[in-house]
Amino acid sequence: MKKLSEENITVKKRSKGERIFSYFNTVFLACVTLVFLLPIWHVFCASASDPAKLIQARGLLLKPAGSITLTGYRLALKNGTIIRGYLNTIFYTTAATLIGMFGSAAAAYALSRPNLMWKKPIAFILSFTMLFNGGIIPTYLLVRNLHMLNSIWAVILPGCLSVYNILVMRTSFQALPEGLIEAARIDGAGHMRILFQIVMPCSKAIIAVITLFYVVTHWNSWFHASLYVDGQHRELYPLQLLLREIVIMNSQSALELAGENGALNLGKELTKYAVIVVSMLPMMVVYPFIQKYFVSGVMIGSIKE
Amino acid sequence: MxxxxxxxxxxxxxxxxxxxxxxxxxxxxxxxxxxxxxxxxxxxxxxxxxxxxxxxxxxxxxxxxxVGLKHFKRFFESIYAWRLIKNTFLISIKDIVWSYPLTIGFALLLNEVRNKGYKKFVQTVSYLPHFISMVVVCGLVMDFCKKGGILSIIVSFFTGTESSLLSEAANFQGIFVGTGIWQGIGYGTIVYLSAISGISPELYEAAKVDGAGRLKQTWHITLPGILPTVVIMLILRVGSIMSVSYQKIILLYSPAVYETADVISSYVYRVGIAEGAEYGFSSAVGLFQSVVNLALIIIANKISAKITETSLW
Known part of the structure; x- marks a missing residue:
């Protein structure tokens, strides 16, 4: 109650200039919101447009061109290559995120233990990779020399552990009361058990954020796959790599592989937008739920020891 | 003991x-x-x-x-070296100059919103582009920049002629930086908003008692309060000056705009993987980039430690 009345007073105290500013600020931010939303809205509209009208359309679509059709989605769902790519993406994302989360949680927990003699050197070994790296070519040669080209491991393993995520998690684990862990130790619990039954359940926010970070990275990634998987192994392509062919290189081969004939030429543009929508929908739906935890995932203090 | x-x-x-x-x-x-x-x-x-x-x-x-330093010699004597270094630095510097003030400004404006629901809504929407893949963002950019695309139409209001924006070298860096801001600004505010929320409310109370309005409070309390964060973010950014998002470059550029679009990492990718298999040479160019990056982040950290007492390590 007290807080409420205080707020009332400050509202009353606001000067005329401040009220005008507040008004303009609200309007301005509404415009900014539109700038973020409209391009995405355009894609949604395009994906549900009439194919013939869509090709003639200019500028930004505020509503589907012509009558609403779901042809694009139907074509996309009938397309074996795209379905395969989608399933691949789901598989890669799940596998890489699981590996990443297990590795990161274990490393973060270990580095958060206070009495570890080699803690600092190990943290340095990990952090240094953020400052200096071998670059694209030596990494490519490594994957090649490991005979992993054109395998699922070439897509999953490189980049499945992020130092940044480990350090952010460590900071979060360090904030837990040490007594909690010591008590469990005295009761005879092993470190693994402490990690999974005490530390992780107590750090739901950070687990959620880091999981989201990994999921988004892998879901949207295309570059590793483009480096390590060649055109003869298209059955390994993640969706984003197919999207690059369709959207960027404007090659319709991915769409043509469906075995559809030339009469569907018009539908290709439509299918393109439908695939884009289907590809970005899962991330768009998920992130707002975890949004309130984002702050804990960007704590920059984590980088500093 | x-x-x-x-x-x-x-x-x-x-x-x-x-x-x-x-x-x-x-x-x-x-x-x-x-x-x-x-x-x-x-x-x-x-x-x-x-x-x-x-x-x-x-x-x-x-x-x-x-072969010793043969590859390095070849790179620095080639006509590409200067162009690549110039483009890399130009794109990064343009990005820093535009995206820093805009992100901080956006965070400050968000901070002034009193209606919590509205604030959260604007934030949620502003994060959206961050979660869209680079491939899709670049696809949209290409869509909007071609003839009949929205950006192309907007530009034609000023120039009078509608053209395919991405095929002109003069436009590339602007488009690159601008769309980067679109994608990153909302997400970028998180760090600053969390820094702002860490400022003691007592400071604001004291300022109010002294008669400072919102503007003065922002200038004298909020901005100094988030300075360490701003500095840390800048050090990190300076440390990656040399590594312009090559994924985005590779997706967006075409030989017609290499003159302004080609950066060191995209060149490494092209020479080493996409077009040639000159592993030694491309590794050398990549090494040059990594070393400069490392040097830059160490220097930035030193300077910052001296001037602002904020440092990464």
């Missing part, structure tokens, strides 16, 4: 053994991660030896001929 001192007086070897006995399980948890980083990060670092070799796949690192 006494025990603590005694422990540290023990010889090194004994301490190592003791530490290992005590923390064996913890080290085993770390082992897979360390192995991963050694394999995927340190082995490629060692692989940079290829930069000094006439690297051949068949011969490998151990049997390829050493």
């Amino acid at each position: 006494k025990k603590e001192i005694k422990k540290y007086q023990k010889p090194f070897k004994e301490r190592v053994v003791r530490d290992f006995k005590m923390n064996k399980a913890v080290y085993f948890m770390l082992l897979p991660v360390i192995v991963y980083f050694v394999v995927y990060h340190y082995v490629p670092m060692a692989g940079l030896i290829a930069a000094f070799q006439d690297y051949k796949i068949k011969l490998g690192y151990f049997h390829s001929h050493f």
Whole structure:
């Protein structure tokens, strides 16, 4: 109650200039919101447009061109290559995120233990990779020399552990009361058990954020796959790599592989937008739920020891 | 306390053994991660030896001929070196100059919103582009920049002629930086908003008592309050000046705009993987980039530690 009345007073105290500013600020931010939303809205509209009208359309679509059709989605769902790519993406994302989360949680927990003699050197070994790296070519040669080209491991393993995520998690684990862990130790619990039954359940926010970070990275990634998987192994392509062919290189081969004939030429543009929508929908739906935890995932203090 | 001192007086070897006995399980948890980083990060670092070799796949690192600094000489004597360095720095500097003030400004404006629901709505929407893949964003950029696309139409209001924006070298950097801001600004505010929320409310109360309005409070309390964060973010950014998002460059550029669009990393990718297989040469160019990056972040950190007492390590 007290807080409420205080707020009332400050509202009353606001000067005329401040009220005008507040008004303009609200309007301005509404415009900014539109700038973020409209391009995405355009894609949604395009994906549900009439194919013939869509090709003639200019500028930004505020509503589907012509009558609403779901042809694009139907074509996309009938397309074996795209379905395969989608399933691949789901598989890669799940596998890489699981590996990443297990590795990161274990490393973060270990580095958060206070009495570890080699803690600092190990943290340095990990952090240094953020400052200096071998670059694209030596990494490519490594994957090649490991005979992993054109395998699922070439897509999953490189980049499945992020130092940044480990350090952010460590900071979060360090904030837990040490007594909690010591008590469990005295009761005879092993470190693994402490990690999974005490530390992780107590750090739901950070687990959620880091999981989201990994999921988004892998879901949207295309570059590793483009480096390590060649055109003869298209059955390994993640969706984003197919999207690059369709959207960027404007090659319709991915769409043509469906075995559809030339009469569907018009539908290709439509299918393109439908695939884009289907590809970005899962991330768009998920992130707002975890949004309130984002702050804990960007704590920059984590980088500093 | 006494025990603590005694422990540290023990010889090194004994301490190592003791530490290992005590923390064996913890080290085993770390082992897979360390192995991963050694394999995927340190082995490629060692692989940079290829930069000094006439690297051949068949011969490998151990049997390829050493050529000394030949690749570096070739790079710096080529017509590309200057263009690539210039483009890399220009794009990064343009990005810093525009995106920093805009992100901080956006965070400050968000901070002024009193209606919590509205604030959250604007934030949620502003994060959206961050979660869209680079491929899709670049696809949209291409869509909007072609003739009849929205950006192209808007530009034609000023120039009078509608053209395909991405095929003109003069436009590339602007489009690159602008769309980067679109994608990153909302997400970028998180750091600053969290820094703002860490400022003690007492400071604002005191300022109010002294008669400071919102503007003065922002200038004298909020901005100094987030300065350490701003500095840290800048150090990090400066440390990656040389690594412009090559994924985006590769997706967006075309030979017609190489003149302004080609950066060091996209060149490395092209020469090493996409068009040629000149592993030695491209490793050398990549090494040059990594070394400059490392030097820049160390220098930025030193300067910052001296001037603002904020540093990464």
